[in-house]
Amino acid sequence: MRYWFPYPLLSFALMVFWLLINQSLSIAQILLGAALGISHAWLMVNLRPSKTHTKKAWLVARLAGQVTVDVARSNLAVMRAILRSKRRPVRSGFIAIDITLRDENSIALLACILTATPGTAWIEFDSQTRVLLLHVLDIENGPTWADLIRTHYEAPLKELFE
Amino acid sequence: MTELFIIWSILGSQIILGLAMGCALFRMVKGPRAQDRILGLDALYINGMLLLLTFGIRTANTIYFESALIIALLGFVSSIAFSKFLMRGEVIE
Amino acid sequence: MSHLTDLPLWAAIPVCLLLLAGSIVTLIGSIGLLRLKSFYSRLHAPTLGASAGVIMICLASMLCFAVLQNRWIFHEVLIIVFIILTTPVTLMLLGQSALYRDRIEEKDGVPRKTTPDLPTPETETP
Numbered sequence: 001m002r003y004w005f006p007y008p009l010l011s012f013a014l015m016v017f018w019l020l021i022n023q024s025l026s027i028a029q030i031l032l033g034a035a036l037g038i039s040h041a042w043l044m045v046n047l048r049p050s051k052t053h054t055k056k057a058w059l060v061a062r063l064a065g066q067v068t069v070d071v072a073r074s075n076l077a078v079m080r081a082i083l084r085s086k087r088r089p090v091r092s093g094f095i096a097i098d099i100t101l102r103d104e105n106s107i108a109l110l111a112c113i114l115t116a117t118p119g120t121a122w123i124e125f126d127s128q129t130r131v132l133l134l135h136v137l138d139i140e141n142g143p144t145w146a147d148l149i150r151t152h153y154e155a156p157l158k159e160l161f162e
Numbered sequence: 163m164t165e166l167f168i169i170w171s172i173l174g175s176q177i178i179l180g181l182a183m184g185c186a187l188f189r190m191v192k193g194p195r196a197q198d199r200i201l202g203l204d205a206l207y208i209n210g211m212l213l214l215l216t217f218g219i220r221t222a223n224t225i226y227f228e229s230a231l232i233i234a235l236l237g238f239v240s241s242i243a244f245s246k247f248l249m250r251g252e253v254i255e
Numbered sequence: 256m257s258h259l260t261d262l263p264l265w266a267a268i269p270v271c272l273l274l275l276a277g278s279i280v281t282l283i284g285s286i287g288l289l290r291l292k293s294f295y296s297r298l299h300a301p302t303l304g305a306s307a308g309v310i311m312i313c314l315a316s317m318l319c320f321a322v323l324q325n326r327w328i329f330h331e332v333l334i335i336v337f338i339i340l341t342t343p344v345t346l347m348l349l350g351q352s353a354l355y356r357d358r359i360e361e362k363d364g365v366p367r368k369t370t371p372d373l374p375t376p377e378t379e380t381p
Contacts, residue, residue, distance in 0.1 A: 017333065020329075020330045020332065020333050021231075021330065021333065023330055071306060072307075075280070075303060075306065075307050078287070078299060078300075078302075078303060079280070079283050079303065082283055082284075082286060082287035082290060082291070082300065083283065083286075085287075085290050085291065086290065089292070090291065090296060092291075092293065092295065092296040094295075094366050096366070111343065111347060112340075112343045112344075115302070115342075115343035115346050115347050116302065116306060116339065116342065116343045117302075118299050118300075118302040118303050118306065119299065120299075121295070121298045121299055121302075121346060121347075121350055122343075122347050122350065123295070123347075123350045123351065123354055124350075124351060124354055133354075133366060135295045135296070135298065135299075135350065137296055137299045164260070164262070164263075164264050164267050165259055165260040165262075167267065167271060168259050168262060168267045168270065168271055169259060171271035171274060171275055172259075172271075172274060174275060174278075175274040175275050175277070175278035175312075176278075178275075178278040178279060178281075178282050179278045179281060179282070181282055181285075182278070182281045182282040182284070182285035182286075182304065183285075185282070185285035185286055185288055185289050186285050186288060188289060189288045189289060189297075195294065195353075195356075196356075197294055197349055197352065197353040197356070198294055198297065200349060201288070201294075201297060201298065201301065201349060202288065204301055204345055204346075204349075205284070205285055205288055205300070205301040205304060208281075208301065208304050208305050208308075208309070208338065208342075209281055209285065209304060211309075211334070211338075212277070212278070212281060212304070212308060212309065212312050215312050215313065215316050215331075215334075216274065216278075216312065218316060219270070219274070219315065219316050219319050219320075220259070222259075222320070222323060222324075224320075227316075227330065227331070227334075230334060231333060231334055231337070234334055234337050234338055234341070235337065238337070238341040238342075238344075238345060241345040241348075241349070242344070242345060242348060245345070245348040245349045245351075245352045246348065246352070248349075248352035248353075248355075248356060249348075249351065249352040249355050
């Protein structure tokens with residue numbers, strides 16, 4: 001089973017995308033989408049991505065909720081910072097954080113979360129020293145950014161994938 | 163009353179998105195360095211894609227959706243290619 | 256433009272509000288692209304339009320088409336997913352290449368390689 005369907009979730013997602021693009025739920029389109037999804041999962045085998053598994057689905061939901069709330073809050077904060085930047089210049093700067101995550105996929109997920117949040121941008125990650133360089137738009141509350149990233153994202157990711 | 167309201171708000175949001183495209187275009191033309199120009203281009207295509215979506219709402223035509231999807235995909239690829247070029251292009255020089 | 260008159264009031268109000276809010280958020284992001292002074296702080300600005308703006312305008316489009324054509328297939332979800340997946344990748348690569356270029360030119364205010372101590376946060380003057 002695992003041999004014939006190497007990445008079932010990827011195949012399913014590709015099929016859903018195919019159906020959404022075609023805007024139909026007919027049998028023919030479902031069969032075509034399933035064929036496309038399974039054949040593209042076969043292509044994915046040649047890339048040999050490192051696999052990451054988790055069994056705690058409710059933690060994923062909690063992390064997603066946390067990210068949504070943080071992104072919304074950060075959106076408002078960045079809007080305020082931009083609008084008042086004429087009167088009060090924004091103090092931005094780099095911060096460096098030690099990352100203890102080992103799994104590559106969870107580091108990639110952390111990068112996407114941090115960059116999708118408007119207030120923070122992922123600049124560089126040194127895989128030898130495991131130091132992450134971030135740029136923060138509003139650095140006024142300086143040391144709390146590191147704590148926030150550790151408690152909000154790093155700890156749940158660690159609990160999820162390791 | 164309702165139709166007037168919705169037509170004017172669609173027009174207003176189109177004008178606002180046009181202004182946003184203007185800001186991004188200004189950054190792209192003026193940008194002191196190459197990475198500023200790429201950032202401006204990136205913002206420009208996202209704003210243009212949103213403008214196409216509002217045109218789609220206004221005319222109830224799904225062809226605008228298709229073109230917005232294509233812009234989203236090709237814009238991503240072009241920004242990635244540009245920033246890769248910034249990183250690798252100077253190594254050769 | 257005749258089809259828009261068929262939109263009932265309960266759907267028209269959220270569509271209008273979402274459209275206006277999304278475009279205003281996008282405009283603020285683009286204004287940030289103009290106003291902020293250093294490249295790294297400008298890197299934050301397009302995320303506004305890419306996250307909140309895209310979600311709001313796509314939601315408006317979804318709602319409008321769903322009510323008008325009675326078609327509950329949300330293919331605007333595709334745009335939301337694509338943009339949210341791809342924008343962080345673009346910005347990450349762009350930030351990395353900008354850092355690389357700044358390090359080659361040895362600009363001030365840019366963290367050096369292999370130095371554990373932090374540079375003091377730069378203050379921007381308008």
